[in-house]
Amino acid sequence: MAEDQELTQPHKAPLEPSLQQRSSNTYRSAEHSQALLSGLVSLRDSSILFDVVLVVEEKPIEAHRILLAASCDYFRGMFAGGLREMEQDEVRIHGISYNAMCKILNFIYTSELELSVNNVQETLAAACQLQIPEVIKFCCDFLMSWVDEENILDVYRLADHYDLRHLSDQLDSYILKNFVAFSKTQMYRQLPFQKVYSLLSSNRLEVNYENEVYEGALLYHYSPEQLETDQISLMEPPKLLETVRFPLMEPQILQRLHDKLSPCPLKEKVADALMYHKNECLQPMLQSSQTQLRSEFQCVVGFGGMHSTPSIVLSDQAKYLNPLLGEWRHFTAPLAPRMSNQGIAVLNNFVYLIGGDNNVRGFRAESRCWRYLKRRLKSLNVIAYHMFKNIIAILHNGCRDRRG
Missing domain, CATH: 1.25.40.420 (Serine Threonine Protein Phosphatase 5, Tetratricopeptide repeat)
Structure with a gap:
């Protein structure tokens, strides 16, 4: 009998290492949170499982205590922080209008908030008291969409208050x-x-x-x-x-x-x-x-160089990468002479260009310099081009010695 029982038990073979690594996984539902909210809305609409009444401006509003506590610090402290409201079936809310409280509760249940010029201020006041950052942000965004030179002082006062x-x-x-x-x-x-x-x-x-x-x-x-x-x-x-x-x-x-x-x-x-x-x-x-x-922008600036086809053609252009448009733009004035491989240095937001290769009769150093003195550029940190006379003299002497 013992042998028969042993034969009838299933054999448990050890899992291969690769299978052991895949023996568990975590799945996350993208629809669960929305389904949960929909279920809570159904409970509210059917008046099921209400366990607290909020009294606002002497008007009752039924709600689910656990949802309120999970929604914001104000209700979390009230219903889960050891306060007397934990045991009360009816809780009075002061400093908030009835209409604003209804807006806030509807947001808590649905994640949707309807704002208008007539209710945004009282909704903002309620959201600040109840400490609900999302509602505060929505109110601020709505106010900014309506701000103009006539009401901007009023909005400043709200922001300060x-x-x-x-x-x-x-x-x-x-x-x-x-x-x-x-x-x-x-x-x-x-x-x-x-x-x-x-x-x-x-x-x-x-x-x-x-x-x-x-x-x-x-x-x-x-x-x-x-x-x-x-x-x-x-x-x-x-x-x-x-x-x-x-x-x-x-x-x-x-x-x-x-x-x-x-x-x-x-x-x-x-x-x-x-x-x-x-x-x-x-x-x-x-x-x-x-x-x-x-300006608070920085950009990349390019000076001259060789065109890719044919390689012997030089450029006298200077371009900058516009940080807002994400495209290269020309400076408004031309630069000369044409050359490549210039020595470039930046000091105190001034760009210095020294010499370069003029690509004439083989590779030769260029004794001239870019004499475009200064060009202020809106929205750029690179703001000027200038060459000191002593740098020019040193460069010129160096090129003369090289030719000699």
């Missing part, structure tokens, strides 16, 4: 992007002074020319009509003019401003900016916060 740093940064970005038009409005002059000072100091301020920053600084104190008719006093310049980077202004505009100013601190600052333009050889050593371009 609820300490919404992200929303405040988005409003700053709106002004930085639309500064020239916004600076001519009444709302601009109602912004807090420190806010305007910070915006005018930003490298993200989008202007075509630095003189637009100069005008914007004055428009905080004067109307466009006063500025146009020159009804302003600059003997004691407004503090906002500290944010203007005068060396970035065009020399002609600086000269006109200098000529009409009476002796004052501002005239001295304008004179220094003019000297910056007149001393191009010294510009790399005169760099400061006043000469920094209003």
